[in-house]
Amino acid sequence: LAPEKQKKPPKFVEILVDKTETVDNTVVFEVRVEGEPKPTVTWYLKGEELKQSDRVEIREFDGSIKISIKNIKIEDAGEIRAVATNSEGSDETKAKLTVQKKPFAPEFDLRPVSLTVEKGSEAVFSAHAFGIPLPTYEWSVNGRKVRDGQEGARVTRDESTVDGASILTIDTATYYSEVNHLTISVVAENTLGAEETGAQLTIEPKKPPAPKLTRDLKLQTVNKTDLAHFEVVVEHATECKWFLDGKEITTAQGVTVSKDDQFEFRCSIDTTMFGSGTVSVVASNAAGSVETKTELKVLETPKETKKPEFTDKLRDMEVTKGDTVQMDVIALHSPLYKWYQNGNLLEDGKNGVTIKNEENKSSLIIPNAQDSGKITVEASNEVGSSESSAQLTVNPPSTTPI
Known part of the structure; x- marks a missing residue:
């Protein structure tokens, strides 16, 4: 066994x-x-x-x-x-x-989309194709192939998947082109064949920033026969239109519209020709517009039989350079006030000057006083006028010895 x-x-x-x-x-x-x-x-x-x-x-x-x-x-x-x-x-x-799967030539399932961008922005195009073997991608702009290291254009890949999409990024700030309309094309290729697709890129000129108000209109209350002065400061505006009760007003009889510098726009309205109403301004450029509104209040002046008479007159004042000056006067008989320094008319809102009129009282405020001089205030009505003057002395700042 x-x-x-x-x-x-x-x-x-x-x-x-x-x-x-x-x-x-x-x-x-x-x-x-x-x-x-x-x-x-x-x-x-x-x-x-x-x-x-x-x-x-x-x-x-x-x-x-x-x-x-x-x-x-x-x-x-x-x-x-x-x-x-x-x-x-x-x-x-x-x-x-x-x-x-059996080997097959590439077929796009994600194609680049045509874009319109502003000069200086980035334009991003994506493409993906199925294929066995996995395809490679080649991008072109206006028929010229995009190379590694080319200024203003780069090709990357979405690395979140094995066969991630191919991505072309064009920085329009640095990419050189003689034209603003570019043809973008991409070819996906493997050993069995190739497929091409594309899109358009339109580069528009860079738009300016939209207008920006940095100083709004302010309420103006004036006596009839006075000029009402309005001022607005708007950055980036190429056009500024003024309106009174919704109707556009331009430089004509009774109205003066001006532009003092790049940003400051002014309007003066003769209240003997125009009464109270809503004053508005619309500032615009290619990027948009901005509006601001305020009220114009015109006070009817009562008939007087006497010229203005000061009950509180100006007094000499001595300040240090840089201080704020405030001078007040009061007059009877419906006065209309005008202020002067060394014979030059001072206007509310100009060169930092503020003039406040409340019934019979008027106040002159000068921030950051710099110059000495004679201050005069004129009070007038339909009967006549009176003046009050005082000396403003601006001393240099004192220095403390070390």
């Missing part, structure tokens, strides 16, 4: 290895196992047992066991496992099956 063989549990001496195969092809896995008694091998794909069928062939040849799976599909991709068992135990080996 032959000696009884020593029993041993199964052991795979050739194990499964990962395989990658193309759709509709046949994939073959092979193992070799030892054990006593002879092990039985069972195959599993994605946890499901594989048995002999039209698609699956299992055969043993010269000590190795092979399994062939025909007409594989994308959904077959996953873990394949071989389990060997006998009365003494079991062993297993496993591998990964990857199923790839």
Whole structure:
């Protein structure tokens, strides 16, 4: 009698290895196992047992066991496992099956979109194509290929996925072009072919900032026969229109419209010709417009039989350079006031001067006093006028010896 063989549990001496195969092809896995008694091998794909069928062939040849799976599909991709068992135990080996699509030429599923941007802005174009093998991308602007390191243009890739989109960024501030309308094209290519798509880039001149009010109109209350002075400061405005009760007013009889510098716009209204109403100004440029409004209140002057008479006159004043000066007067008989320094008319809101008139009282306020001189105030009505004068002395700041 032959000696009884020593029993041993199964052991795979050739194990499964990962395989990658193309759709509709046949994939073959092979193992070799030892054990006593002879092990039985069972195959599993994605946890499901594989048995002999039209698609699956299992055969043993010269000590190795092979399994062939025909007409594989994308959904077959996953873990394949071989389990060997006998009365003494079991062993297993496993591998990964990857199923790839058949090679095909690139086909775009994301195409660049035409853009219109302002000069100085960035224009970003994205493109993505499916293809096996994975395609490469080449961008062109007006037929010229975009190269690495080219000023104003760069090509990057979305790295969030293996086959991320290709991205072209054009910085219109530095990209040189003789024209403002550019044709953008991109070619996706692999060994089986290529596909091209494109878009348009329009670069518009940079627009100026929208107008910005830095000084609004202020309420003006004046006596009839006085001029009402309005001032507005607007940055970036190319046009400024004035309105009284919604009707545009321009320089004409009774109205003076002027522009003092780049930002300051002024309007003077003769109240003998225009009464109370809403004054508004609309400042605009190519980027937009801004509006501000206020009220003009014209006070009717009662008939007087006497010329103005000062009850509180000006008094000489001595201040330090840089101080704020305020001088007040009060006169009877409906006075209209005008202030002068060294014979020069002072106007409210000009050169920092503020003039406040409240009934019979008038106040002159000069911030940051700089110059000495004679201050005169004239009070007038339809009967006549009176004056009050005083000396304003502006001393230099005192210095403390060290």
